[in-house]
Each structure stands twice: as structure tokens, then as C-alpha cells.
Amino acid sequence: METIGIITTIVSAASSIIGGFAAQSQADAQAGALRQQAKTEAQIANAEEERIRRANRADLGRQRAAIAQAGTGGFSGSALDVIRDSTVNAELDALAARFRGQSRSHALRTQAAFTEQEGKNALFGGFIGAGTSLLSGASGFGNFGGTKPPP
Numbered sequence: 001m002e003t004i005g006i007i008t009t010i011v012s013a014a015s016s017i018i019g020g021f022a023a024q025s026q027a028d029a030q031a032g033a034l035r036q037q038a039k040t041e042a043q044i045a046n047a048e049e050e051r052i053r054r055a056n057r058a059d060l061g062r063q064r065a066a067i068a069q070a071g072t073g074g075f076s077g078s079a080l081d082v083i084r085d086s087t088v089n090a091e092l093d094a095l096a097a098r099f100r101g102q103s104r105s106h107a108l109r110t111q112a113a114f115t116e117q118e119g120k121n122a123l124f125g126g127f128i129g130a131g132t133s134l135l136s137g138a139s140g141f142g143n144f145g146g147t148k149p150p151p
Contacts, residue, residue, distance in 0.1 A: 034108050052094045
């Protein structure tokens, strides 16, 4: 009967350790996917920023052409104010796109770090579970006919 208890204890301890390694492996894979997604978000944000800048340059070119064609006396006064405001707003749009992408990327990298830590915690928990199983099994062996110390 004692042999069955030993085997059960060992299997339980091994199961805890294997479960901890499996959880860590899964967390590492998920963290890797999150990091890749963070890189992709940053690349998308850079592309969006560049797309906004190109579109804004084209819009500003059309504005300049319209002002020149209107013959309003050149690029001064109200015409200059319109171009200046458009330039500032265009830059703000591009920077906002970059910031949104960087924020998403940072959030994903942070989530990846937390997920990785959860995996480490699961592995540690697996070893703690194994130790608990071994200690609890060892304490029960004395109840199955083992020699007891003299009184």
C-alpha cells in the first residue's frame, strides 16, 4: 500500500511541474505574439503618419496654387494665415497618428511583459505544488505502517 502512495505522490509532483512548464511555454508564446503585434502597430502608425503627411503636402500645394491663381496679391495677409494654419493642422494630424500608434504599441509591449511574468509565476507555482505534494505525501507515509520512533 505504501508503494502506491509513493507513486501517487511522485506523479502528483511531476504533474505540477509539467503543468508549470506548459503554462510558462504558453505565456511565452503569447508574449511573443504580443510583441510582434506591437511592432506591427508601430509600423502601421509610421505608414499612417507618412500617408497623412503626403496628403497634407498635396492639399497645401493645391491651396498655394488656388491662392496664386486667384491673383490676390501673393502669399501675404489672410492667404499666408490660411497656409500657415493648414500647415500647423497638417503636422498635428501626422503627430496624432504617430502618438496613437506608439500608444497601442506600448500597451501591447506592456501586456507582453505581464503575460511573460504570469508564465514565470505559473512555473514557480508548479514547483511549489510539487513541493507541497511531496511534503504531504511524505507526512502520510508514517501512517501506513512505517516504523515509529520509540516513546
